[in-house]
Amino acid sequence: TYVDTARIYGNAEEALGRLIPSRRERIFLATKVWCDNARDAEASLTESLRLLRTDYADLVHIHHIGDKNLDRVLAEDGVLAYLRKQKQAGRLRHIGISGHARPPRFLKMIETGEIDVVMPVMNYADCNIYNFEGLVLPECRKRGIGVVAMKVYAGIKGGFPNHRRAEVGCATRPDLLPSALAYALDLPGVSVANIGPYTLEQALQNVEFARAYKPLTRQEREILLAEGATLAQQLGPRYGPLT
Template sequence: MKATLNTISRREFALAVSTLAGGAAFAETPSSDKLGYVLPRRRLGKTGMMVTRFCPGGMHIEWMPNEADSQKAIELSIEKGVRFFDTAYAYGRGRSEELYGKFLSPKYREHVQIMSKTVGKDAKSARQQLEGGLRRMKTDYIDLYLMHAVDSVEDGKARIQAGVLEELRKAKDEGKIRHIGFSGHRTPEAHNWLLEEGFPDAEAVLMPINVADPSYESFILNTLPRLMKKDVGVLAMKTLGNAGLLGGTRGGVKGDPVGTGRAVVPQLVSVRDAHRFALSLPVAAIVAGSNDLKQLGENLDTAKNFLPLTPSERDAMIAACAEQGKTGEMEFYKWQGMRPKRT
């Protein structure tokens, strides 16, 4: 049985999360560089990278209403202290990477770190996406490159057998990638298999971290302690459940009108506190999407003014969301009814 708050004791939860969280964010100080103010940085595990604790989601940079707003989002992030940026080939079939090549790399590359990802299912497609990304972003290297959106143990095995991981290792040896890892959001089972067997040299992992997660097939409970033990860098995504905590049922859906649906944000938990929850755990950064410039500004202010939750505050937030979170439907990307059939 997968660990949830229904199947483990309060003491076990404290050992798995609270103790680990103690060192997550509390030796941080803001700094500055030639561009100005820099958000507090955290160590990304064994990579040794020091990353700003907020990272704008690259899909949402591409989703901005127009190119001018995409540029403004990049500029606002820089102004507010971001030095770590997310993207992937899958975000507009390279369009997000193109925007970085147009508006990020030419002015800021020496000051920022970039994470990108491949959804390639074999060595050839992974290499094509990597080389294409380098061209599109107008850079010679990518700081962190992930095997993207691993859905299951079977998916991970298939990609590795088809040479994807070997190709990432080759690219790292070539200096085109500095650090490698993986991402996924469907099941902690896949993450744990990769960590223990399929991809033991993973340096960083991107996974869901939110207030509903502990109540259903939890990445926080099942995978986070393994990552900490292995000193693998942890990056939090889906801090609002990809709009699921807002009542949405698909990625990008804004959710239910306030007070009318099953949303827990903002009825029970504010957006600000949902982000505080993730940042209060041992994660290096939250990778958070913003639908528009106003929302991005609010998220950047939360990151700048972050205050860690106490254990009791964190527990209260989890409890408030537990009833609606226990079926997994709120986290629709890992809900049983949303999963592809296994072959």
């Protein structure tokens, strides 16, 4: 079972820490560090592992890579060098990058040869805005890099969520949610669709969508992409710059 969390997700790591120890071998655990240097990354990862009650993470992302100073990230005392050392020490098994904007920065990180997994925004609407599908996904397939699609429902109205609120407005109409998930899972090279529910009801609904998943027909895909083009005009580049 793939479990995704991060230090900035409210009390998520602490809550998961109550469940993980008895299930650790059945969970692929991903967390993140929101920083560009080794010192802050050490503090973040150490606290994450403490809260999660484990001595290693299966995957650690450099969180929101599109907003980071890549010169700092790639420096000798940068976060990437730190994660490499922690991978060698066994505190993490895979290095990833996640983000919502600036696809070219993903490509620069991929060129280091040290990225095992990427987690970008990929959905039927933002393919018209950020287009990670066309700009980053082909390079991942070429290099054998794992891909986790996030924001598969096009996120929430307004862009970034408030993690302390349960009531949020999803950008995708309820009747289109199964098709939106299918769009992400249909993308060649995508292994995981990462969906962040706010309620137990939403989580159970997502499980049912996943169980019922079937690849979109050509007609279904055309209808969904037409809806996505219209939605993209309404949403705009809400996650940040394109380059």
